[in-house]
Amino acid sequence: MSKKVLIIVIVLLLTCTGCLRQEVNIIDDLAIIIAMGFETFPDEDPDKVSFTTVTPLFGERAADETRVMTVSGFGLAGAMDNWQRYRNRNMAVGKVQLIVFGENITENGLIEKTQDLRQIPEIEVQSSVIYFPGDPKDILALKPPEEQRIGTFVNENLMWMRDEGFSLNVSLHDLWSHTLSLGRDPFMPMFEIEENEEIPYFSGMALLDEEAKLATTLDFDESKLLYFLMDRQATPTMTTKLNGEHLGEGLVIFSITSSDRKVEVDVVDGNVSIDIIKEVKMRVEEVQMRDVEVVEDESFEIFAEDIAKDLTLACTALVEKLQEANTDPLGLGHFVRIQQTDYYHQGTWRDDYPEAEIGIDINIDVIRGTTFQRNY
Template sequence: MGHLCKLIASVFIVFSLTGCVKKEILDDISLIEGIGFDYIDEKNILGTVVIPVYLPDEAPRNNIYSAKAEIKKSILQDIQQQTADPIVTGSLSVVLFSKKLTEKVGILPLVDPFQRDPGVGSGLYLAVVDGETKELLGGQYGVRGNATYISKLMEHNIKHEDLPKTNLQLFLADFYQEGKTPYIPQLKKIGKDKMKINGISLLKYGKIVDFIPSEEMFFFKLLVDKYSEGLHKVEIESGGEAAVRSIHSSHKYTLTKREPTEITIEIEVDGIINEFTGQELTPKKIHELQQQFREDIQKECLKLIQRFKDKEIDPVGFGHFVKTQTRNFDVKKWRENHYKDLVVKIKTDVKISESGVIE
């Protein structure tokens, strides 16, 4: 009897608490899944939202709404006047900024409301668009809605390709972290139903200051993230090109000297050759491929690091790393003096095994 009373009391409490929560019926609200911002002038932007309409036995229809607003004011109020149901941001998965807007105004005034909105998840993807976000969001991509397509594109390229981990939480962590330059991917529309990640935008105080094209993203990811899967092509002088797949990588930073600061980066890469264009793939060829891959990594990574130093940006996070190794770290001195004199050495261990189709 005592157990029955406890059960009844528990059920009563649950229903009492449930009655205190604001209820929203999905059929009576408009769920925003994607939003984009385009530049109009120094004070005004054009905001565009994607609200999917789910139909039985059909792909969702992408309803697109746009409104002009001042940069520091929300566009949602104006867009709300165009929709029949209340707008909700709980399903928001992507926020896009046109390249022009990011260069002229910066994204910080627009990112701030999303970090304050309790309905927005920290896994939200941010991206720059080479072109207008309204045009990109107005395309037809896949069968699950445009915003879902973009978020899946990001997810796939993080897990299997050359895009380092990125989302709202990581962007804000890099922005507020002393000694680190934040970055987000850049998208480009390449057809009515196609888009691609064509590089990575590096941001300083919310504005684009540099751009890593797609052909350099592999080496950038080796420096800032790790591969669980991946692909890279290696060409050798004696003839032949190998597609190295299933790449696994890791890196380790060591502070090896002070005044001037010297950091050694150890990069380990494991991969499998499953395509080779050339003559017989002998052990000698595999050794040559490993050596060439090692040299490519050292050369391209050091080239990127030198470029970052010349532009006085630090997307790798050397400043943050040195700060963790230094008592009473002075970030001002680091930026003004020590970073430009930083010496970086790269040690690379590449292991490649033979497997798959040889052409």
């Protein structure tokens, strides 16, 4: 009887040990990827794709918190297959927080790349996408402050921008949808590395053309203007100069409380003209003028006039830059397609866009009643 009991106990122990070992193998065989980047090197091989990943480490291996690894292969699928063979790990489904597209792969076009990524089950379509003007492994290898992992750090940076009224979080699904949209070209937030700090920061936007190829980039201030013209619900705080004609020279810092955009398209003898009309309500946050103690109520009308002039000039220069690069993130082609259907179906809009006459009319209503102390 005792031998039977002993045998039963041994069998139970072996069974439990096997179950535990199986559980360990499942964990060991999965690699949770929190960020990934893609780049190509056309001078070496146009079909070769570099695939960089950031994976968290667990247990005794967690001293470095993350592992950054780069593997190459033919096409996206080939690079990812090589990664799994090299690591002897399977990718955990739906854990990717961030996708970084490098300079070369973006310049060559992302239409096929985004389509391929969306068909890979391990890729979460709501992952944030950003553009990095270089090799993604350089930004993914950074170790941000406060022990944050790089994917989390960049996403929190984007969330902070949203709290500031600058919602630029573009997902893989958004990028693909914009690529397919008629009359609007895709864009991505652009991140660079702070010099001597090794900290990634939002530096502007990467604008793509209708083939999802890199058309041009915008700096931080230009990105604010583009966001303003996009007629989003929230708009970041902006600054304009007072020219000194009425109140003296200085700066006005303001925020947009509400805005409405209307786009009117006309075609005369095959020539396209577009008017962008912005009705804006804004709140003055701060006035910086020498020797000014209190801003009188009637001065707000002058602020509105000066701000409208400054914004019109800046936005006009921005639109000219977009036309020169032949990129249409404002979606003007959408309005052309709706308002001038016959002309649009002639198929010449994209060729005509760089030379189209585009006017900007900004009308501003300033919220009154706030006083400001002298700032300097």
